[in-house]
Amino acid sequence: MIQVAINGYGTIGKRVADAVREQPDMEVVGVAKTRPNFEAETALEKGFSLYAAIEERADQFAEAGLEIAGPVEDLVDEADVVVDATPSGIGAENKAMYEEYDTPALYQGGEDADLVDVSFNARSNFEDAVDADHVRVVSCNTTGLSRVLAPLREAYGVEKVRATLVRRGGDPGQTSRGPINDILPNPVTIPSHHGPDVETIFDDLDIDTLGMKVPATLMHMHSLNVTLSEEVDASEVRDLFADESRLFLIPERMDIDGSGKLKEYAMDAGRPRGDIWENCIWEESISTVGTDLYLFQGIHQESDVVPENVDAIRAVLGAADAEESIATTDETMGIGL
Ligand SMILES: NC(=O)C1=CN([C@@H]2O[C@H](COP(=O)(O)OP(=O)(O)OC[C@H]3O[C@@H](n4cnc5c(N)ncnc54)[C@H](O)[C@@H]3O)[C@@H](O)[C@H]2O)C=CC1
Ligand SMILES: O=C(OP(=O)(O)O)[C@H](O)COP(=O)(O)O
Incomplete structure (x- = not known):
């Protein structure tokens, strides 16, 4: 069983912990938090061992009546791999600790690409991360763009991508x-950072992105224009996407007109x-x-990177190939609306 540590138990970390626990080949050694709060309490209620991320604040957990298993160093030492889901920039500070204990580490999209050996998206470049020590699971937006572009590049070739990303201002808890x-x-300069980030996955891609932020919390929305290398009928693209487990094609009959109903559907679906x-x-x-393809897609920023983290764990440890890992992750998590 692969022993997994989660350092940073917030929006992304707590979801990755739950997904890892579902995997037949993985176990969560524990999760590290900086301070006691509702997430620390629910981590313990779920049976996760809680480790103190900051030594000087470890006493706060005891004062709040929460049992600590040890300092984060013990967690990292015990694990085969650590998923760093701390806020942007903290992962870079933690890198030396992961190196000291010789534990391969996954970082999140908020870290700079040059912190790591490989930026990762399971559908696009799983093999690049095999046996790498430091891997960055790209951000929610880059993940969403990569998942669409990988099959289009393989099937038709892509000449140029233009994407406008209408991003939620913050997550519901922020x-x-x-x-x-x-x-x-946001950013007001063009291109936004998203285009160069997608190029960390596809280094020969021609992509321009424009970013915006709006008063919403539920999801991001992408307006996408992809110039393909050949003329393709829209129905062929629909068929191509229908074969991709991590692309949900919202059918007209569902009458889902935006992020609100999408989230409602997800909750109804359990x-x-x-x-x-x-x-x-x-x-x-x-x-x-x-040769121009157009589409709109919604991206649930809090969760689309979660299966990617699970696959990245198998990649860095050489525990499965892309197809096998994606299939296992999809089946255990119930991916495929
Ligand atoms: N929330 C989102 O929409 C997405 C976030 N990301 C990326 O994931 C990373 C984490 O983001 P979120 O989960 O949203 O942040 P968050 O703020 O919800 O969670 C981060 C957690 O790490 C804790 N933390 C802070 N300093 C720490 C330290 N030194 N050691 C251990 N834990 C520490 C915080 O207390 C918090 O519980 C960032 O790189 C972000 O850019 C990627 C995709 C989507
Ligand atoms: O939306 C995201 O990236 P982006 O703001 O770079 O498009 C990530 O999901 C996290 O970003 P955040 O740092 O605004 O939470």
Whole structure:
């Protein structure tokens, strides 16, 4: 069994911990937190061992009546692999600790690409991460773009990508984020950081991205234009996407007109936390004009990277190939709406 440590138990970390626990070949050694709060309490209630991420604050857990298994160093030492899901920039600070204990590490999209050996998306470049020591699971937006572009590149070739990313201001629990009554070009400079980030997955891709932020918490929305290398009928693209387990084609009959109903559907379908691990592509939006393909997709920022982290664990340890890992992750998590 692969022994997995989770350092940083917030939005991403707690979801990765639950997904890892579902895997037949993995066990969660424990999760590390900086301070006691509701997430620390639920981690213990779920049976995860809790480790103190910051030594000087370890006493706070005892004061809150929460049992600590030890310092984060013990957790990292015991594990075969650590998933770092700390806020942007903290992963870089933790790298020396992972190296000291010779534990391969996965980082999240908030870290710089040059921190790691490989930036990772399971569908696009699983093999590049095999046996790597430091791997970055790319951000929710880059994951969403890569999942669509990988099959298009393989089937038709891609000449140029233009994407506008309308991003949620913050996650539902992020009370300090905004905007609350505005629409921001963000970043105002073009291209946004997303295009170069997708190029860490496909180094020969021609992509321009524009970013915005809006007063919403539920999901991001991408407006995508891909110039293909050949003329393709929209129905062929729909068939191509229908074969991809992590692309959900929203059928017209479902009458889902936006992120609100998508999240409602996920909750009705019994998804944990209302998570949507798949890209949500409006089937009616898939259109072609000559070699240009257009579509809209919703991306659930809190959860689409979770199966990617599970696959990255197998990749760095050489525990499975891409097809086998993706199939196991999809089956255990229930991916495929
Ligand atoms: N929330 C999102 O929409 C997405 C976030 N990401 C990336 O995932 C990473 C984590 O983001 P979130 O989970 O959203 O952040 P978060 O703030 O929800 O969770 C981070 C957790 O790490 C803890 N932490 C802070 N310093 C720590 C330290 N030194 N050691 C251990 N734990 C520490 C925080 O207390 C918190 O519990 C970032 O790189 C972010 O860019 C990637 C995709 C989507
Ligand atoms: O939306 C995201 O990336 P982005 O803001 O770079 O597009 C990530 O999911 C996390 O970003 P955050 O740092 O705004 O939570």
